[in-house]
Amino acid sequence: xxxxxxxLALFIMGLYTTNSICQxxxxxxxxxxxxxxxxxxxxxxxxxxxxxxxxxxxxxEVTKGQHPFAIILGCSDSxxxxxxxxxxxxxxLFIIRVAGNITDNAALGSIExxxxxxxxxxxxxxxxxxxxAVDATVKGGEAPGHIKYLVDAIKPxxxxxxxxxxxxxxxxxxxxxxxxxxxxxxxxxILKEAVEKGLEIIGARYDLDEGTVMILK
Numbered sequence: 709x710x711x712x713x714x715x716l717a718l719f720i721m722g723l724y725t726t727n728s729i730c731q732x733x734x735x736x737x738x739x740x741x742x743x744x745x746x747x748x749x750x751x752x753x754x755x756x757x758x759x760x761x762x763x764x765x766x767x768x769e770v771t772k773g774q775h776p777f778a779i780i781l782g783c784s785d786s787x788x789x790x791x792x793x794x795x796x797x798x799x800x801l802f803i804i805r806v807a808g809n810i811t812d813n814a815a816l817g818s819i820e821x822x823x824x825x826x827x828x829x830x831x832x833x834x835x836x837x838x839x840x841a842v843d844a845t846v847k848g849g850e851a852p853g854h855i856k857y858l859v860d861a862i863k864p865x866x867x868x869x870x871x872x873x874x875x876x877x878x879x880x881x882x883x884x885x886x887x888x889x890x891x892x893x894x895x896x897x898i899l900k901e902a903v904e905k906g907l908e909i910i911g912a913r914y915d916l917d918e919g920t921v922m923i924l925k
Contacts, residue, residue, distance in 0.1 A: 738908030741777045741830035745921070748795035753919040761797025769799075776802040779822050781888065782834040783809045783841065788914050790834065793921065802828060808841030809833055810861040811888055811895070820898045829907055831892060834921070835885040836914035842866070842881050885911035885924055 736744075751757055779802045780790045790796075790803050802822040804815045811819075822828045835842075844851065845862040846869075865884035872879045889911045892899055903909065911924040 736777050736829065738830040738906065741828075742832075742908070742910070742923070744796075745778060745794045745830075745832065746923070749793060749919075749921045751795045752793050757795050759797065760795065761800055766798050774799050774802075774826065776800055776822065776826060776828055777830070778802070779819055779828050779831040780804070780834055781806075781809055781811065781815060781819065781831065781892075783807060783836055783839055785836060785840065787916055788834070788836045793914060793919065802826065806858075808839065808845075808858050808862050808884065809835050809888060810841075810858060810884070811891055812861075816892075816896060816899075819892065820896060823902045823907060824898055831907070831909040833885050833888045833892070833909070833911045834914060835881045835911070837878070837881070837916045839877075839881050839884075842884055843877055846877055846880055882911075882913060882924060885913065 748760075777800060780794075781804050782788060782790055784805045784807045790801055790805075794801070802818075804818050806812070806815060819831060823831075841858050842862055842865070844855070845859045845866050850856075851859040862880070862884055865887055866876075866880045868883045869876050869879035872883075889909055892909050893903055894900065899907070899909075913922050913924055914920075915922065
């Protein structure tokens with residue numbers, strides 16, 4: 709019993725320590741966080757990367773706790789690594805990646821943790837040009853294994869795109885981002901309350917050809 713009490717005390721002390729670090733960082737607003745991402749992407753697209761927060765000192769600093777300034781829900785596609793395309797470093801971004809940048813219980817739990825415990829004020833749902841998961845859904849057919857789960861989640865975006873002017877795939881990609889943004893805004897009490905207190909949830913699309921990120925309001 710005594711050992712359990714000591715372990716619990718250490719755990720609580722750890723939470724308080726991490727929270728104090730995170731509360732200090734939580735001063736950055738959603739707008740300020742978004743501007744940091746936009747500025748970093750401009751550097752990346754212009755091949756003027758500064759590679760911030762990647763020093764030995766930074767590695768030591770983040771052992772004391774993490775305080776990311778933005779959450780990125782992005783696609784698993786190997787061509788869209790968030791830290792690189794936004795020119796950020798260790799401890800800057802809290803990233804969840806899944807094919808088609810969809811959300812599920814595991815993703816929601818991860819996002820809730822970053823919002824509730826780490827105090828992050830910005831969530832970006834990041835879709836991208838030529839997304840394979842969305843393209844597979846557009847093409848239809850029977851999806852094997854667990855890929856069907858991804859396809860089923862993306863289908864509403866494709867159905868909506870069929871009634872829109874323009875490129876079917878690109879419209880479906882943007883629709884998918886919009887749907888996920890709306891899901892995050894309304895899916896859980898934790899996120900809904902956070903939105904009321906200033907949490908920003910936005911969508912974005914990465915252009916593979918240009919290396920630029922377009923914010924989808």
